[in-house]
Amino acid sequence: MPVSESVFLHVVPQPASSADPSAFLPGALQPPELSVQPNYPEYFEGERVVLICSAFPNGTVEGYRFFDQDGQQIVKMAADPYQKGKLVLRAESSKMGNYSCDYWTGKADTEVTSAQSHSVSLQVKEAPEAPTLSLNPNLIEYNLGDSVSLVCSAPPETKKLKEFQFYGDRISISAVASYGNIYMYNISIMELKDVGLFRCGYIVHLSGRKVISKKSNPVTVVGLGARWERMLAIGGSFFTINSFIFLISRWCF
Structure with a gap:
C-alpha cells in the first residue's frame, strides 16, 4: 500500500x-x-x-x-x-x-x-507501510550453533529504499539495502542475544530526509534443545556463584 x-x-x-x-x-x-x-x-x-x-x-x-x-x-x-x-x-x-x-x-x-x-x-502524516518479517528455516525451536535468516520484505512498490533495521529483545542491527526490497540477516545462534522476539523496519528517503517505516510483524527465535539448555544452566550457575561471592565479600568488609 x-x-x-x-x-x-x-x-x-x-x-x-x-x-x-x-x-x-x-x-x-x-x-x-x-x-x-x-x-x-x-x-x-x-x-x-x-x-x-x-x-x-x-x-x-x-x-x-x-x-x-x-x-x-x-x-x-x-x-x-x-x-x-x-x-x-x-x-x-x-x-x-x-x-x-x-x-x-x-x-x-x-x-x-x-x-x-x-x-x-x-498534524501527523502516516509512516511508510510496515514490511513483513519471516524466518528461514522456520523451525519450532533452534539448537545452539544453528543458523537462521531474518527475512525482511518491504512492500514491492517501495521506492528510494536506503536501509533495513532489525530489532531484537537484546540487539538492534542496521544494514544498508543492497538490492531489491528484501534483506536477509543471518544469525548463528551462539548467545542469548540471538534468540527472542524480533521485528524489522526499513528506511526510505522522503521529504529530503530519512524516514523509518512502521515496524513489521513479530517473529520469535526459540532456542531450546539439550545443548542450549545446558549452556543456560551453566551460565546461570556461574551467575549465582559470582553473586554469592560478591555478597560474602560485602559482608566481610
Whole structure:
C-alpha cells in the first residue's frame, strides 16, 4: 500500500491570544516564544518532535507549562539552565492539535505567570507501510550453533529504499539495502542475544530526509534443545556463584 499523503504534521504559528488583558499591563510578563525542532514542513509517525518554550524576562524563569488545544495543562516543568522548557513528543495521530505554553517567575506567594504563547498546530502524516518479517528455516525451536535468516520484505512498490533495521529483545542491527526490497540477516545462534522476539523496519528517503517505516510483524527465535539448555544452566550457575561471592565479600568488609 503506498504511503498516504492525506495527513501531515505541519507547524502553523497562530496569533497570540489577547484574552488575558494582564499581558498588556505595565510590568506584566511578556508571552514566551514557542518553536519546534527539527523545523520541517511535515513530519511522519514515529519522528521525534521537540516543542521549545523560550522566555526572556528581566528575572529568572522558574518553570514552564505546556497546554493542549483544549487549554488543558499537559506538562509542568522546571526551567533548564538556559531558561527554556522542552516538550519531547513522538509524532502520532493521537497527538494532533494545537499546543501553547507559558512560564512563571518568583516562588510561593510571589509567583507571577506570563500570558500564553502563540500556538502551533501539529498534524501527523502516516509512516511508510510496515514490511513483513519471516524466518528461514522456520523451525519450532533452534539448537545452539544453528543458523537462521531474518527475512525482511518491504512492500514491492517501495521506492528510494536506503536501509533495513532489525530489532531484537537484546540487539538492534542496521544494514544498508543492497538490492531489491528484501534483506536477509543471518544469525548463528551462539548467545542469548540471538534468540527472542524480533521485528524489522526499513528506511526510505522522503521529504529530503530519512524516514523509518512502521515496524513489521513479530517473529520469535526459540532456542531450546539439550545443548542450549545446558549452556543456560551453566551460565546461570556461574551467575549465582559470582553473586554469592560478591555478597560474602560485602559482608566481610
